[in-house]
Amino acid sequence: MPEIAVLTETELRRVVALELELVDVIEDAFRALAGGEVVMPPILSMDLPMVNGEVDVKTAWIPGFDGFAIKVSPGFFDNPQLGLPSLNGLMILFNAKTGLVDALLLDNGYLTDIRTAAAGAVAARHLAPETVTTAGVIGAGVQARLQLQAAHLVRPFERVLVWARDRDRALACAGDLETALGVAAEAAASPEEVVRGSELVVTTTPSREPLVRPDWLHPGLHITAMGSDQDGKNEIDPTAIAAADLYVADRLSQCGTAGEWQAVLAAGMDGGKTPPELGAVIAGDATGRESGRDVTIVDLTGTGAQDTAIATHALKRARAAGAGSVINT
Amino acid sequence: MPEIAVLTETELRRVVALELELVDVIEDAFRALAGGEVVMPPILSMDLPMVNGEVDVKTAWIPGFDGFAIKVSPGFFDNPQLGLPSLNGLMILFNAKTGLVDALLLDNGYLTDIRTAAAGAVAARHLAPETVTTAGVIGAGVQARLQLQAAHLVRPFERVLVWARDRDRALACAGDLETALGVAAEAAASPEEVVRGSELVVTTTPSREPLVRPDWLHPGLHITAMGSDQDGKNEIDPTAIAAADLYVADRLSQCGTAGEWQAVLAAGMDGGKTPPELGAVIAGDATGRESGRDVTIVDLTGTGAQDTAIATHALKRARAAGAGSVINT
Incomplete structure (x- = not known):
């Protein structure tokens, strides 16, 4: 029976931090992006002015990575009035060879935050x-x-x-x-x-x-x-x-x-x-x-390449730490 | 602590069937689509010839619906050689007003199958x-x-x-x-x-x-x-x-x-x-x-409108039946 790993934001914060190893992971994604074999479609973007919101979906398939992430980033800017954060979202990690769901990373935007910062470090390094x-x-x-x-x-x-x-x-x-x-x-x-x-x-x-x-x-x-x-x-x-x-x-x-x-x-x-x-x-x-x-x-x-890179990295770290839970599908 | 409902394919098959009520639900989605207030971006489509695969992402925000679905449909056509189905995928149901994740519908394409058939019934009916x-x-x-x-x-x-x-x-x-x-x-x-x-x-x-x-x-x-x-x-x-x-x-x-x-x-x-x-x-x-x-x-x-319609319908049915599990995030 196929298993799907599930990691919550709390669990992800425990296993993935903004550190040099992550900068290297994101650097690898940019290097792969230059190789030309990455498949990275244009961002799917949905504007929702009637609820003061927007949703972006990013993805990229990178050769040599075990998985590819699809990231959904909703931004709903009236949320603070309800005591909720404006930015949320999750990443879904799929097996790169079979398309089966390997993991659900319920990060509420945490992985996006640190992969974005890590890209800044990559830029500064070079x-x-x-x-x-x-x-x-x-x-x-x-x-x-x-x-x-x-x-x-x-x-x-x-x-x-x-x-x-x-x-x-x-x-x-x-x-x-x-x-x-x-x-x-x-x-x-x-x-x-x-x-x-x-x-x-x-x-x-x-x-x-x-x-x-x-x-x-x-x-x-x-x-x-x-x-x-x-x-x-x-x-x-x-x-x-x-x-x-x-x-x-x-x-x-x-x-x-x-x-x-x-x-x-x-x-x-x-x-x-x-x-x-x-x-x-x-x-x-x-x-x-x-x-x-x-x-x-x-x-x-x-870029979606950063998302794929941090999602595969996070799952690897979570497995090594025995973190998260599992859904039997 | 926000809760996310999780429904597996088995659980979804128990609560949502291809029946007249579903045809009505899908018909409502098409009617809303004609109303012009639906936001339905172009399909995000990723071709992966190196693994004989493809991934489509569909979504639509429909006025009057509690949620909107983002559906990811991978098709990996070498899977049967591994004893796996070619088509898989899931739907993520987001709250239409806050963008928070309400439910993960791990349907492996089941909901797509029946919402597609239901659209055929809507066409035949009219x-x-x-x-x-x-x-x-x-x-x-x-x-x-x-x-x-x-x-x-x-x-x-x-x-x-x-x-x-x-x-x-x-x-x-x-x-x-x-x-x-x-x-x-x-x-x-x-x-x-x-x-x-x-x-x-x-x-x-x-x-x-x-x-x-x-x-x-x-x-x-x-x-x-x-x-x-x-x-x-x-x-x-x-x-x-x-x-x-x-x-x-x-x-x-x-x-x-x-x-x-x-x-x-x-x-x-x-x-x-x-x-x-x-x-x-x-x-x-x-x-x-x-x-x-x-x-x-x-x-x-x-259409993404069909996905949003069946996903909200499935969650309603699951809640009424007490089906599925919950992740505390």
Whole structure:
């Protein structure tokens, strides 16, 4: 009788953490994505304005992985009024050779949170300057915290600058990062102060107006823009992307419709170029940072390949730990 | 602590059957689809030629329903060599207002099987002639059996004709239908014999070459074509569709890329017309059969609306019966 493993969020939090091993797992997924044998269909996206909600479904089949995940991410933005979180969801892990369900990962978005942060660390590992003293973050939510925790694994910076529209939230985020990383952290007065004062910047907002201006760029800056994941979102002024030495997409087809590359295309500033993808930089098939003085920008929209990678990793960890329960079907 | 209901295939088979109440549930879904307030994104489809597999994801949000389903249907066609079924899958039922997971329906495709057959009954109820003496089926698989069982609920015919390429399978199917429905059933010598000898015909094959020719059409014939669900599949000669008095799509946008309407468009035989959808016929917004002598053809590709309808119905039935188990998340 086939068995399906079931892991709840609590059980998943016990067995999978945001650590270097996870960064390696996500890096492998990007490397595979560059190999061209990955099958990753466009995101299924359902807008539900009548209930102030949206649902995204992502998936990817990666050669060499035992399974493939289908991830469903609902966002229902009136939930806080009911005392419920806006973001939820689960991953279903299927056997890569038979299509049978291997596991239900009832993570409520936890695995998405940490695989997204891990992708930021992969980007920083391959594109940030060797030495980062100050890391900045724009935004003060869950990803602001997780992105800097992930980046600290690969670039152990000493100081953090946080900017958010709401200064109290920026202060709280700085406080949390100080505690989590044992670094000095402060709330900055402006996005400009963050960008000018940091070698590594992560933007984590749902902004629809650019927050980062081209004249703030400085030699030896790396920016990871991970907030934009939908039509119309934009954190980085397209002029800044055009002015950078290198722009790298996680998946160019997604970045052009959901990431920062949208605004570049809309402004006609792509210069007829096809930018490299992160996987190609990792695999050595595309040129990355060429000097400590380069300005690099990575655009992360989130890929189904990351979901497949973390889901297979989580199941492996859970089995090794004897965690979770089983449904006999 | 939020609870998620879990129903296995065995439990689902106990609480949901192919019966008139289910036909009504599926009819309601088609009626809602005609209302225009349904949100039903295009099918996410992933071809996996390296493992002879494919995965489809369907969903729809229907106003007035408590939940919406996301259905994942993997088809891995080397599975029989491993002693496993080719088709599997599950439905996840989300709360329509909060996006939280309400239920996991681990049906291995059972709910898809019966909601597909129920759609055939809905089509027959609204478009077949009032009296059907002989029903024919082309194909001899699971759907051949279920489609005729469903049609019998709304058009209690007395005789069945079955044709399939493999005569032994046709004989087995005829035998099963004789037992299940208490009617006379025989294997026909050709698709022509089935079409000419029946008032109601269901085509249930994965054919890529038309099996039904225009010169076999006769007054008072209704055909439900449910086999085509992918680019390149085609059961009915486009000339036959052009010659029919009425062609009805379950969802025109799907039929034009995955159903019989593809071949009509490719042959330039659409005559610039926009055919009606089944929901509009049910709602009385489009004209259905106008006389007992009309030839009508319905094209069923399968909709996410049917999945949402059967999933909410299944959960309601399971709760009433106290069936299934619960995961505390």
